[in-house]
Amino acid sequence: xxxxxxxxxxxxxxxxxxxxxxxxxxxxxxxxxxxxxxxxxxxxxxxxxxxxxxxxxxxxxxxxxxxxxxxxxxxxxxxxxxxxxxxxxxxxxxxxxxxxxxxxxxxxxxxxxxxxxxxxxxxxxxxxxxxxxxxxxxxxxxxxxxxxxxxxxxxxxxxxxxxxxxxxxxxxxxxxxxxxxxxxxxxxxxxxxxxxxxxxxxxxxxxxxxxxxxxxxxxxxxxxxxxxxxxxxxxxxxxxxxxxxxxxxxxxxxxxxxxxxxxxxxxxxxxxxxxxxxxxxxxxxxxxxxxxxxxxxxxxxxxxxxxxxxxxxxxxxx
Amino acid sequence: xxxxxxxxxxxxxxxxxxxxxxxxxxxxxxxxxxxxxxxxxxxxxxxxxxxxxxxxxxxxxxxxxxxxxxxxxxxxxxxxxxxxxxxxxxxxxxxxxxxxxxxxxxxxxxxxxxxxxxxxxxxxxxxxxxxxxxxxxxxxxxxxxxxxxxxxxxxxxxxxxxxxxxxxxxxxxxxxxxxxxxxxxxxxxxxxxxxxxxxxxxxxxxxxxxxxxxxxxxxxxxxxxxxxxxxxxxxxxxxxxxxxxxxxxxxxxxxxxxxxxxxxxxxxxxxxxxxxxxxxxxxx
Numbered sequence: 001x002x003x004x005x006x007x008x009x010x011x012x013x014x015x016x017x018x019x020x021x022x023x024x025x026x027x028x029x030x031x032x033x034x035x036x037x038x039x040x041x042x043x044x045x046x047x048x049x050x051x052x053x054x055x056x057x058x059x060x061x062x063x064x065x066x067x068x069x070x071x072x073x074x075x076x077x078x079x080x081x082x083x084x085x086x087x088x089x090x091x092x093x094x095x096x097x098x099x100x101x102x103x104x105x106x107x108x109x110x111x112x113x114x115x116x117x118x119x120x121x122x123x124x125x126x127x128x129x130x131x132x133x134x135x136x137x138x139x140x141x142x143x144x145x146x147x148x149x150x151x152x153x154x155x156x157x158x159x160x161x162x163x164x165x166x167x168x169x170x171x172x173x174x175x176x177x178x179x180x181x182x183x184x185x186x187x188x189x190x191x192x193x194x195x196x197x198x199x200x201x202x203x204x205x206x207x208x209x210x211x212x213x214x215x216x217x218x219x220x221x222x223x224x225x226x227x228x229x230x231x232x233x234x235x236x237x238x239x240x241x242x243x244x245x246x247x248x249x250x251x252x253x254x255x256x257x258x259x260x261x262x263x264x265x266x267x268x269x270x271x272x273x274x275x276x277x278x279x280x281x282x283x284x285x286x287x288x289x290x291x292x293x294x295x296x297x298x299x300x301x302x303x304x305x306x307x308x309x310x311x312x313x314x315x316x317x318x
Numbered sequence: 319x320x321x322x323x324x325x326x327x328x329x330x331x332x333x334x335x336x337x338x339x340x341x342x343x344x345x346x347x348x349x350x351x352x353x354x355x356x357x358x359x360x361x362x363x364x365x366x367x368x369x370x371x372x373x374x375x376x377x378x379x380x381x382x383x384x385x386x387x388x389x390x391x392x393x394x395x396x397x398x399x400x401x402x403x404x405x406x407x408x409x410x411x412x413x414x415x416x417x418x419x420x421x422x423x424x425x426x427x428x429x430x431x432x433x434x435x436x437x438x439x440x441x442x443x444x445x446x447x448x449x450x451x452x453x454x455x456x457x458x459x460x461x462x463x464x465x466x467x468x469x470x471x472x473x474x475x476x477x478x479x480x481x482x483x484x485x486x487x488x489x490x491x492x493x494x495x496x497x498x499x500x501x502x503x504x505x506x507x508x509x510x511x512x513x514x515x516x517x518x519x520x521x522x523x524x525x526x527x528x529x530x531x532x533x534x535x536x537x538x539x540x541x542x543x544x545x546x547x548x549x550x551x552x553x554x555x556x557x558x559x560x561x562x563x564x565x566x567x568x569x570x571x572x573x574x575x576x577x578x579x580x581x582x583x584x585x586x587x588x589x590x591x592x593x594x595x596x597x598x599x600x601x602x
Contacts, residue, residue: 164548
């Protein structure tokens, strides 16, 4: 288990518990009571820490290295029936964007989402979840496939942004994202979006147009990362905490601003503490959303989707 | 001999005899340093007569170039930012807005208007880079939404002239959602078979490139404009080597397949008229 800087007291307590457990095992003396009281302390401490996380700390949790990534959700939600589908039929198979079909409680769902690597090697191959244009085009191909066979789409977002590389520019990163957003406003099947980790900028929105958009409790979604915002507006990397507050990027902020439809609760201490609980919550939310959305005729569904996003502006007119 | 010694000290020209050179009478090309009369430069549509460098100009100039007799009606002239996040970095967003309004005389980074282009009714929305880097917030989004609504009502073609550093960070999530709003609205326009021509000018980057600027029925650009999603500095940091010459210029983007044509400013009006005539000829 990795601990974040603000979890230091938690780390100490957990290590103490481990030492105690080892000692008990080696000496044969029962320490059940002591261990139980430490467990209670750990839970209380976690509750205390997590009940008052700052915006920046939530950003840190969203990037926790033990956090479940997109493929883990796809596999868990479809109870192992997930079939990954590859390629954009144009250039190549982008490893930062994954997708495929799975059965969720007896109904097929087309999944797409950005996958971060689970170890050092895979992180490089998957470019830390930053998709290339062919990734966005793969996602669009799969969404159109879903539309053809009347299968709902579930987008799982976890990206620090679209990949800002040379080849990405050559192959039209801007056009790829624009095209996805545009086409998603015409897709005649339900689209349910979850931000399960990081939701950065156009790289997130490129698969983020949904009839329902949910954020997990400790995730963030904005036009820019707090670090980049700090570097541009404060001209220094040292104001990320301030930037995180100012950007209003947490799930609660986004819900209050009316830009997402709901916040999916995470297990105590974040999704990585009890991934199964996180998967179950997402699955429950997905099934409820689909039950509502499947009743709506395609024309109305598309019209409502557009209306919902068209309201997302604040301006004065005088 | 005192060849180099001053015989008389001080400035000897009397104030009455001094020749006044009014500010801005001459224009010096920022690229080739060619000097011409500002009047001549403006008559050449703010393009250097020597090296054809296209100077950055604003919405008022584009309207003058494109609308017949410079006659047009402005759409939603009173929109302005509401600072929904009460944003403050090194200074409050409200102060930045006020300063930008004072220095530019504009209300935000986009102006929209309808009028006639060589006799053909059109709607033109044009960005102003001088207003906070031509960044896109709720007002830019709303101007596009209103322009599309106008086009839908009167079946008029839409032209958007882009010129933007990208998102308006001070409106963070709302800025992001303008990418969705503008794209949703353009989808509606496309379904009614009304043409939309996107004109990309220097520079067009970030969220603007990743939404309405790349969604034209035709995407055209002025010569040598910077066009990209990520800015050149970010790309350079990512790949950790120098960028190839001409990377992310209009010519590069044409070559990689994301532009239909590069149109010099002087040909912009006749070009738009010609393609719009052809595109609309067989649509009822």
